[in-house]
């Protein structure tokens with residue numbers, strides 16, 4: 001034992017204060033547990049400090065700037081519009097600070113003990129927390145691991161001055177003249193499109209045959225079209241090979257269908273995925289069962305193979321999304337408190353905050369058919385919605401899928417402005433087990449984008465009013 005080391009007893013120890021961890025801690029405290037939460041960094045995790053929130057703030061700024069260039073379409077002249085990027089960054093930081101400050105107050109208000117430091121397991125009931133030269137031991141009855149993930153570093157593209165992960169790309173103090181984005185997943189597309197809107201010349205290299213793999217092509221096509229309008233060059237089926245960096249730029253060598261190409265830019269942003277933070281926790285000490293990808297194996301209650309240890313968020317299987325982490329956090333806390341909670345992923349929405357936004361929940365048409373459903377499908381365009389046109393945003397559609405036999409809503413895909421908000425109605429419909437008819441019988445205020453969801457459901461039943469039904 002290190003001299004001065006003492007042990008604190010606690011009901012629930014939460015490791016990691018991201019959207020998984022802090023939500024789990026609060027829920028456990030609400031249920032009467034004594035809770036401590038430990039993080040080596042600020043509260044809020046990746047999502048608040050280096051992920052969801054800062055990226056959405058930059059997206060908003062870029063969108064406002066770019067839309068001013070089209071203001072003349074609706075009779076507004078905005079000339080000589082300038083970006084003060086350091087002011088944009090300051091504002092972004094202020095948003096992050098407000099939210100992380102809010103989380104700190106919530107933890108305090110729920111009487112949760114906050115600890116700073118890196119965690120190492122000693123045994124199934126005890127960890128050591130290292131903060132500089134200080135080491136303390138914590139004994140717990142239950143523990144929730146929520147240590148999240150970090151960007152994957154490619155061997156051929158080591159992070160440095162000119163090769164960035166999403167963290168540094170969010171922190172740039174000047175708008176780059178040019179940028180190569182390796183990886184056309186949601187993080188790469190959101191950031192690449194944001195900088196393109198600010199005027200950066202962007203090249204995207206994606207290995208598969210379409211950007212945003214995982215979303216249907218009929219959705220990503222709209223995004224591709226807008227990227228093109230912004231002057232972004234996209235190479236699909238592209239394999240990034242190597243990079244040469246100087247003080248001021250980087251040259252990426254890549255191949256497309258066997259042909260070698262090069263592109264030089266101020267920065268290279270590598271967004272090829274994320275790796276779980278499970279390698280430095282000393283999980284060997286408790287014989288934790290892991291997958292080949294270093295994820296912690298859990299059951300439908302977020303229980304690991306170690307009976308009193310739970311895992312949630314980016315360290316377990318499933319999409320690396322903040323709302324998934326928070327949801328699992330609540331389930332884990334409730335199970336610890338003896339409630340019969342369990343995970344049901346049927347209605348977890350996925351959103352990309354690109355332009356136009358895309359969002360999906362539940363099953364796609366193909367997935368539903370693959371699962372043996374006979375489907376009813378309704379698709380309604382933004383272009384036939386009064387609110388969309390009065391907002392000068394006519395791009396996109398809502399597609400809704402129902403089961404022909406029961407009428408139950410199975411899923412939806414949305415492309416267009418506010419897709420991120422519209423998807424919530426369909427998530428609720430799936431969660432509640434409602435039918436397409438229930439949506440059509442729900443009065444949607446006029447004129448709103450929400451009416452597009454209602455009309456898509458009416459279309460699936462063959463009686464949309466504002467389009468000809470086939």
Ligand SMILES: Cc1cc2nc3c(=O)[nH]c(=O)nc-3n(C[C@H](O)[C@H](O)[C@H](O)COP(=O)(O)OP(=O)(O)OC[C@H]3O[C@@H](n4cnc5c(N)ncnc54)[C@H](O)[C@@H]3O)c2cc1C
Pocket residue numbers: 015016017018019020021038039040041042043044045046047048050051052053055117118119146147148149166187277280281312313314315320321322323324325353
């Ligand atoms: C650029 C970007 C944009 C994103 N946008 C979205 C979005 O719009 N919507 C969305 O749903 N998701 C988004 N995400 C994903 C989202 O941020 C993650 O899914 C989410 O943060 C995962 O939450 P978590 O609680 O599992 O872990 P994290 O948020 O990663 O938090 C883990 C915490 O654990 C701490 N920690 C790690 N190891 C230790 C240790 N040994 N000891 C002590 N503490 C430790 C870390 O410091 C960190 O604070 C985005 C991610 C990125 C990178």
